[in-house]
Amino acid sequence: MSTYEQRVRPVGLPIGEGIGRQFDYWWTVYKRTWRGTVISSFLSPIFYVLAMGVLLGGFIEGDPAELEGATSYLAFLVPGLVAAHAMQTAVGETTYPVMGLMKWQKVYDSMLATPLTARHVVAAHLLFVGFRLVTTCGVFMLMLAPFGVFASWWGPFLAFGAQVLTGMAFATLVYGFTTRLNSPEGFGVLFRLGVFPLFLFSGAFFPVSNLGPVGEWVAKLTPLWQGVNLSRMFCVDNVDWPLAAVNVTVLLAITVAGWFWSVSGLTKRLVH
Amino acid sequence: MILAQGLRKSFGDFEAVKGIDIDVHRGEAFGFLGPNGAGKSSTMRMIAAVSPVSGGELRILGMDPAVDGPAIRSRLGVCPQEDTLDAELNVRDNLFIYGRYFGIAKAEVNDRVDELLEFVQLTEKARSKVEDLSGGMKRRLTIARSLINRPDLLLLDEPTTGLDPQARHLLWDKLFRLKQAGVTLVVTTHYMDEAEQLCDRLVVMDKGLIVAEGSPLALIREHSTREVAELRFGVADEGETHDALAEKVADLGHRVEVLPDRLLVYSDDGEEVIAKVHERGLEPVAVLVRRSTLEDVFLRLTGRTLVD
Numbered sequence: 001m002s003t004y005e006q007r008v009r010p011v012g013l014p015i016g017e018g019i020g021r022q023f024d025y026w027w028t029v030y031k032r033t034w035r036g037t038v039i040s041s042f043l044s045p046i047f048y049v050l051a052m053g054v055l056l057g058g059f060i061e062g063d064p065a066e067l068e069g070a071t072s073y074l075a076f077l078v079p080g081l082v083a084a085h086a087m088q089t090a091v092g093e094t095t096y097p098v099m100g101l102m103k104w105q106k107v108y109d110s111m112l113a114t115p116l117t118a119r120h121v122v123a124a125h126l127l128f129v130g131f132r133l134v135t136t137c138g139v140f141m142l143m144l145a146p147f148g149v150f151a152s153w154w155g156p157f158l159a160f161g162a163q164v165l166t167g168m169a170f171a172t173l174v175y176g177f178t179t180r181l182n183s184p185e186g187f188g189v190l191f192r193l194g195v196f197p198l199f200l201f202s203g204a205f206f207p208v209s210n211l212g213p214v215g216e217w218v219a220k221l222t223p224l225w226q227g228v229n230l231s232r233m234f235c236v237d238n239v240d241w242p243l244a245a246v247n248v249t250v251l252l253a254i255t256v257a258g259w260f261w262s263v264s265g266l267t268k269r270l271v272h
Numbered sequence: 273m274i275l276a277q278g279l280r281k282s283f284g285d286f287e288a289v290k291g292i293d294i295d296v297h298r299g300e301a302f303g304f305l306g307p308n309g310a311g312k313s314s315t316m317r318m319i320a321a322v323s324p325v326s327g328g329e330l331r332i333l334g335m336d337p338a339v340d341g342p343a344i345r346s347r348l349g350v351c352p353q354e355d356t357l358d359a360e361l362n363v364r365d366n367l368f369i370y371g372r373y374f375g376i377a378k379a380e381v382n383d384r385v386d387e388l389l390e391f392v393q394l395t396e397k398a399r400s401k402v403e404d405l406s407g408g409m410k411r412r413l414t415i416a417r418s419l420i421n422r423p424d425l426l427l428l429d430e431p432t433t434g435l436d437p438q439a440r441h442l443l444w445d446k447l448f449r450l451k452q453a454g455v456t457l458v459v460t461t462h463y464m465d466e467a468e469q470l471c472d473r474l475v476v477m478d479k480g481l482i483v484a485e486g487s488p489l490a491l492i493r494e495h496s497t498r499e500v501a502e503l504r505f506g507v508a509d510e511g512e513t514h515d516a517l518a519e520k521v522a523d524l525g526h527r528v529e530v531l532p533d534r535l536l537v538y539s540d541d542g543e544e545v546i547a548k549v550h551e552r553g554l555e556p557v558a559v560l561v562r563r564s565t566l567e568d569v570f571l572r573l574t575g576r577t578l579v580d
Binding site for chain 1: 274283320322323324341342343345346348350352354356357358359360361369370372373374375378417420421
């Protein structure tokens with residue numbers, strides 16, 4: 001083996017400097033694409049809220065004992081729906097866009113020919129996803145305020161943080177997954193067997209206790225449930241703080257592990 | 273500028289580069305020639321400080337790419353085989369954003385973008401989207417992009433592949449100017465005329481090794497004759513070759529190569545070969561005397577077998 005592999009870590013740019021140098025790129029991308037995200041980011045979720053929360057929810061009795069502390073089905077549904085929406089936004093931003101920059105347009109290759117490294121490239125892209133999560137979840141929550149679904153003034157702020165964290169956990173995981181795919185066919189499996197079942201069965205639409213003891217445990221092991229539960233506890237002001245700490249820890253752990261998985265994935269893929 | 277000793281690159285069990293020595297000096301234009309799979313692009317990626325070295329020593333601008341990769345890349349210009357431009361951004365933004373990756377201040381990048389657009393004759397296309405440009409324009413834009421950091425060393429991986437003759441000559445003109453301005457050029461190419469035009473010195477690579485090295489002229493002198501007499505006999509019948517004919521002219525040149533439709537006689541005096549061929553009663557359908565080119569050297573060293 002070469003002596004090179006025993007050498008010290010490469011001397012690189014500080015992470016903040018590397019991210020800062022890509023600001024103009026991501027700002028240009030955002031200016032170019034924000035209009036297209038309006039429908040998927042804001043209108044679709046609002047349709048869900050109206051159809052399922054207001055219209056379907058009108059047939060459901062608002063019993064706080066049955067609805068994890070929520071006084072109406074709408075108040076029960078909304079916090080979970082925003083968390084699930086954060087997951088979908090994160091997955092959307094880390095599947096085809098990452099594949100495009102990595103494999104089709106090879107823009108990542110051009111970035112790595114400069115002083116930037118895979119760490120900088122992944123960090124800047126994930127921060128952009130974080131920004132998208134902040135804007136979509138933020139506007140979604142603002143639009144929900146008039147529906148009278150928030151039980152306290154501070155709850156929605158913590159819920160918003162939980163939703164963004166949920167999105168970031170999925171963003172780092174799925175980014176790492178995408179860097180290991182050779183073709184977009186794997187996305188079909190991810191959407192059908194991952195995202196869609198999580199969306200339906202992680203407690204956004206009904207309490208996971210309805211799934212029976214085994215189903216409930218399985219649901220509680222999923223990352224999305226951690227986010228749905230946190231978001232709902234904060235919004236309906238029914239917080240079990242030790243459980244909230246567990247939820248936050250799980251989401252943070254996934255985000256951190258996903259970050260390393262993403263950097264190693266992009267490095268293996270493009271620096272070989 | 274580049275010093276490699278026993279440089280190797282492996283991908284699992286496959287050895288793409290099997291121990292090569294290179295020494296590229298400041299201000300020269302250095303070429304890598306070789307068929308597909310010869311190890312040129314793997315070597316270029318190591319020199320670009322993107323691909324880790326598997327063995328041997330490599331110094332670029334006096335630095336070790338395993339330790340100083342970012343510092344090396346900050347002084348390199350890279351024009352990859354594929355354009356890697358952002359097709360949805362306009363021409364100007366592609367350059368501006370790239371300059372920012374090097375940490376160059378906005379005002380300075382803007383000045384350089386204007387200057388480079390002028391240099392590659394794309395000023396009028398500054399606001400056009402990249403996807404609307406022709407192949408030649410995209411290539412010029414990629415070259416402009418590789419110059420945004422005013423590199424000491426410019427790496428060009430097949431810079432004119434796929435371009436029409438006008439676009440190729442325009443690009444060569446730009447590359448000559450860069451060379452005159454003191455930029456060190458490292459080029460890989462399939463085009464022998466490009467290598468002859470651009471390179472002061474080149475290496476021919478085959479199967480991961482360097483099989484010849486020198487100036488284009490020296491390589492022709494060393495591995496070929498001054499002239500080549502081409503004797504066209506028409507395509508040989510099924511299952512037959514022109515070997516029998518080749519035997520009759522074998523003594524007329526240093527070497528005779530048998531192709532399906534013709535014989536190539538390598539000699540210092542092609543006209544004399546033709547005269548003797550006629551004296552011996554052979555009647556080729558057509559004859560041609562030409563000077564030896566780098567292509568003859570290349571084919572001699574790397575063979576005529578098609579490599580995909």
